Amino acid sequence: MPDFYEACVFAAWLVGGFVSGVSGIGGAMVAFPVLAFFIPVHQLIPLTCALNVIMDACLAAMHFRYCRSSALWPMLAGSIPGSFAGLYILQICSGAVLQGAIGLLLIYYVYWQKTFRVRGSAAHPRLLGVSAGFGSGLLGTAISFDGPPIGAYGLYMGWEPRVFLGTLGIFFVIRGSITVILQYCTGFYTSDVLRYLFFGAPGVISGTLLAFPVVRHIPQQTFQKVLLIIIGIAGVICLVRSFL
Numbered sequence: 001m002p003d004f005y006e007a008c009v010f011a012a013w014l015v016g017g018f019v020s021g022v023s024g025i026g027g028a029m030v031a032f033p034v035l036a037f038f039i040p041v042h043q044l045i046p047l048t049c050a051l052n053v054i055m056d057a058c059l060a061a062m063h064f065r066y067c068r069s070s071a072l073w074p075m076l077a078g079s080i081p082g083s084f085a086g087l088y089i090l091q092i093c094s095g096a097v098l099q100g101a102i103g104l105l106l107i108y109y110v111y112w113q114k115t116f117r118v119r120g121s122a123a124h125p126r127l128l129g130v131s132a133g134f135g136s137g138l139l140g141t142a143i144s145f146d147g148p149p150i151g152a153y154g155l156y157m158g159w160e161p162r163v164f165l166g167t168l169g170i171f172f173v174i175r176g177s178i179t180v181i182l183q184y185c186t187g188f189y190t191s192d193v194l195r196y197l198f199f200g201a202p203g204v205i206s207g208t209l210l211a212f213p214v215v216r217h218i219p220q221q222t223f224q225k226v227l228l229i230i231i232g233i234a235g236v237i238c239l240v241r242s243f244l
């Protein structure tokens with residue numbers, strides 16, 4: 001029988017998988033702040049990175065045929081040095097600093113979602129893709145949230161939803177796998193992290209699959225507004241906890 005903490009990991013990622021299955025974003029942003037109450041940040045970050053790969057694999061499987069490979073390779077090229085930079089940050093920063101950075105990013109993410117407007121195609125899409133990939137690799141490896149730079153790039157390019165989900169889904173699986181390998185080689189996957197992963201994996205897979213039958217019946221605008229409120233509150237909680 002799982003203990004209380006293991007059950008919480010399963011439940012948090014069940015909800016996180018459902019959120020990502022419905023909206024394409026937000027799974028880690030919902031699960032991470034909840035689990036940060038009892039899992040040390042340096043354990044929670046690699047756990048989140050591994051579960052993100054599993055979750056993104058489920059989503060990518062549904063939309064891989066729409067992947068735009070011409071945009072994928074520049075993003076991956078930028079993400080490799082970004083991942084090494086993020087690993088260095090993860091090694092040298094304290095848990096309080098990392099949690100504060102996560103809180104600030106969550107709050108900024110809400111602001112960005114409320115203010116960002118699609119501007120059309122970029123003048124230098126490959127260079128912009130490399131830059132977005134670097135930012136995603138750095139943030140994903142350091143604090144497990146790789147979505148904002150790549151999400152902004154996809155919206156800026158004006159991709160239609162299936163291209164957006166297919167290209168980003170495959171990118172996140174490949175980039176996330178690189179992060180997991182780097183973190184594993186550096187010793188972040190301790191026995192506690194692997195134990196939580198054992199319970200988080202079926203949770204995130206179940207949540208993602210549960211979202212597929214109901215996604216078309218949930219008003220997207222209402223859901224996204226509620227999700228942004230939850231993410232904003234989570235950001236404030238992480239930021240406050242970093243000072244305690």
